[in-house]
Amino acid sequence: MNPSTLASLSNLLIPTATIIYGLAMLAHAVEWASGLRVVKKDAEAKVLVAADGGEVPDAPADAGADESSVRGDQASRIGILLTVLAFALHAGGVLTRGLAAGRVPWGNMYEFSITASLAVAIVYLALLKRQRLQWLGLGVTFVITAALGIAVLAFYVPAGDLLPALHSYWLVIHVSAAAIAGGGFTLGGLASVLYLIKSRAESRAVDGKPMPAALRRVPSAESIDAVAYKVHAFSFPIWTFGVLVAGPIWAYYAWGRAWGWDPKEVWSLVTWVVYAAYLHARATAGWRGRRAAWVAIAGWVVFLFNFVGVNLLLSGFHAYSGL
Numbered sequence: 001m002n003p004s005t006l007a008s009l010s011n012l013l014i015p016t017a018t019i020i021y022g023l024a025m026l027a028h029a030v031e032w033a034s035g036l037r038v039v040k041k042d043a044e045a046k047v048l049v050a051a052d053g054g055e056v057p058d059a060p061a062d063a064g065a066d067e068s069s070v071r072g073d074q075a076s077r078i079g080i081l082l083t084v085l086a087f088a089l090h091a092g093g094v095l096t097r098g099l100a101a102g103r104v105p106w107g108n109m110y111e112f113s114i115t116a117s118l119a120v121a122i123v124y125l126a127l128l129k130r131q132r133l134q135w136l137g138l139g140v141t142f143v144i145t146a147a148l149g150i151a152v153l154a155f156y157v158p159a160g161d162l163l164p165a166l167h168s169y170w171l172v173i174h175v176s177a178a179a180i181a182g183g184g185f186t187l188g189g190l191a192s193v194l195y196l197i198k199s200r201a202e203s204r205a206v207d208g209k210p211m212p213a214a215l216r217r218v219p220s221a222e223s224i225d226a227v228a229y230k231v232h233a234f235s236f237p238i239w240t241f242g243v244l245v246a247g248p249i250w251a252y253y254a255w256g257r258a259w260g261w262d263p264k265e266v267w268s269l270v271t272w273v274v275y276a277a278y279l280h281a282r283a284t285a286g287w288r289g290r291r292a293a294w295v296a297i298a299g300w301v302v303f304l305f306n307f308v309g310v311n312l313l314l315s316g317f318h319a320y321s322g323l
Contacts, residue, residue, distance in 0.1 A: 003099075006100035007096070009093075009096045013089045013093030014097075017087075018086075020089065021083065021141050021145040022145045023082050024079045024080075024082035025138060025141035027075050029138060031072045031217065033213075034072030072217055076134050080137065083140075087122075090117070090148070093114065094114055094115055104175070107161075108155075109311055110157055113151035113155055114151050117144045119182060120143060122180070123235075124140045131227055131230070139193070139194065170246055170249055177241055178243060178247075178268075180235075181238040185239070185303050188228045188231040188232040189297055192228045192294075193297060194218065195225050196293050198215055198224055199289065229282060233279060239271070239272060247268065278295040278296050
């Protein structure tokens with residue numbers, strides 16, 4: 001195929017993947033809402049008990065619970081299947097974009113967005129079965145759908161050549177490592193947010209307050225916290241290599257210096273410091289729970305600003321937004 005055909009194919013695949021990710025998000029939303037009928041059945045049973053003064057058979061509530069569980073499982077499977085399909089189209093869109101440009105597809109903000117969101121999908125799907133992360137499906141598909149939607153609507157630029165400073169194989173190593181680590185940080189950030197929500201619900205349940213139905217299909221707060229820690233522990237060394245090793249080497253060959261306190265370099269270092277503090281606190285101070293979750297969320301916010309805000313709001317050698 002010639003470059004223009006490949007570019008057109010990429011421009012078709014990315015929006016299509018965005019739509020299918022959105023459908024996967026809706027399926028996961030149905031999964032989360034599957035417990036609502038159980039709560040309604042339980043409430044009806046309690047009303048009957050109060051009115052008649054006798055016992056009510058458990059069959060209606062149990063039947064509703066079984067039906068709701070089946071519906072939730074079906075919605076979860078549909079969401080995962082749609083995510084896999086969207087991922088295949090997404091990967092095809094990134095690949096054809098790179099082939100159309102004759103280079104790696106991360107030379108501007110549009111390409112950064114479609115590649116980084118692909119990294120989120122890769123990390124999620126790679127860990128999905130091993131860590132049973134289907135409960136993160138709603139958050140992951142929402143983030144990817146939003147990232148691709150914004151990229152298509154606000155960041156799109158035609159495929160073109162790279163700036164001279166970007167012509168280096170160290171760019172491939174540096175950005176690939178940062179994107180994979182960023183995918184892990186995104187999963188860890190989503191897990192930390194969900195941990196805070198689940199932890200609060202569990203605390204309220206101890207005081208006799210009912211847990212929201214949507215959280216019934218989510219693992220315990222302790223399990224979510226463990227997953228968040230594992231994902232961050234996986235991502236941090238990759239970020240360290242990509243930012244503090246490959247990045248300075250590329251900078252030396254591109255600009256004649258390994259470190260120049262460029263805004264992107266500074267915020268990459270700040271991101272590293274926050275996540276280093278998170279892992280160090282958990283390993284030495286025994287931090288668990290909400291304090292660790294808030295630090296992880298702070299790291300994710302810093303990472304997102306480094307990824308988006310620095311490119312759009314600040315100037316420097318790394319400001320390759322293409323806008």
